[in-house]
Amino acid sequence: MALTINIAGEELQTADKQVGIRKQLQLSLAEKNVLIREIHHRVKNNMQVITSLLALQANKVKDKHVHEEFQYIQFRINSMAMVHEMLYAAGDLAYIDYEKYLNQLVTTLVVSMKGSDGNITSHVDAKSIKLNIDTAIPLGLLINELITNSLKHAFPDGRKGRVSVVIKSCPDHYELKVSDNGIGFPEDFDSQNSTSLGLGLVDTLTIQLEGTLIRENTKGVSYMLTFKQLEANAL
Ligand SMILES: Nc1ncnc2c1ncn2[C@@H]1O[C@H](COP(=O)(O)OP(=O)(O)OP(=O)(O)O)[C@@H](O)[C@H]1O
Ligand SMILES: [Mg+2]
Structure with a gap:
């Protein structure tokens, strides 16, 4: 007992x-x-x-x-x-709501570079995309570079237009499409021999993201990046 x-x-x-x-x-x-x-x-x-x-x-x-x-x-x-x-x-x-981030990023860039007269509209779609900091930062820098380029080069002399950022989630990767409907690259543009910083940075960030980038020059400029979520560094 x-x-x-x-x-x-x-x-x-x-x-x-x-x-x-x-x-x-x-x-x-x-x-x-x-x-x-x-x-x-x-x-x-x-x-x-x-x-x-x-x-x-x-x-x-x-x-x-x-x-x-x-x-x-x-x-x-x-x-x-x-x-x-x-x-x-x-x-x-651990993860950020990337659609919310992109909406803020793109709106800030459009207003800062083109004002808020509505000449340039923007479209963002990245529903349910959650990214960790190791992926979110290089991807954000890359998108910043491409959207800055569209706003800087694609719509000269008050031309109206649209910039768009879309991210789709596929079974084992993500697809990012950044595009504008502006004037397109200059005919004589040679990206290999360009000394500018922007597109060089985009190439470096693509390598950092272990992604592949395709550029198209039809009805404006568009880029398609295929990437995966990078493994998060443990805190
Ligand atoms: N969306 C675009 N529409 C039209 N031309 C573009 C577009 N993006 C880039 N370009 C052309 O490609 C060139 C190279 O772009 P890049 O971003 O490397 O340099 P930059 O924007 O001129 O300078 P920075 O080094 O500040 O980015 C630009 O100077 C421009 O002529
Ligand atoms: Mg640039």
Whole structure:
């Protein structure tokens, strides 16, 4: 009889210990999430400081072309800062809602580069696409580059048009299509011998994403990127 009571008592103690350990684990998990959220917040704030410094520096520059170059650097940094912002603002710390991200990215670029008179419209479709930070950042930079190009080169002299970004989820990969209905590449354009930064960056980012990129020059410019979600680096 005494033995049974003793065993029951030990079982109770073990159960108590397990509840204690579980509570501790839940607490440290909650602390870890707060810290990760805080880091994303700080990274985003620091990136915002960098873009503000660049804007101040740009204001000192008289040359219009150099001034624009400063603006493009700010767009590139902003495309990364927005990923960190969405990670700390949303409930999910590991994945971002890419359609929400793209809507914000494309709208910001259109308004900053073309104003809000509605001459250039945009279309974004990336329903249910959730990407981790290791994929979201290089992909965001690549899309930033292609949309910036469309807004910079495809619609000269107040020409009206549309830019579009669509991501489709296929069984073992994703397909991204970025397109515009502008004037298309110049006839004599030679991408191999181009010394500009933008398309070179796009090639580098495609390699980083382990993807394949096809460019088409029909009714404007369009790009098709096939990529997979990169394995997330454990925190
Ligand atoms: N969507 C587009 N429509 C028409 N022409 C384009 C388009 N995208 C690129 N181009 C042409 O390709 C060239 C190279 O583009 P790239 O992005 O490499 O350089 P850039 O935009 O001129 O400068 P940056 O280095 O700042 O990106 C452009 O100068 C332009 O002539
Ligand atoms: Mg460019």
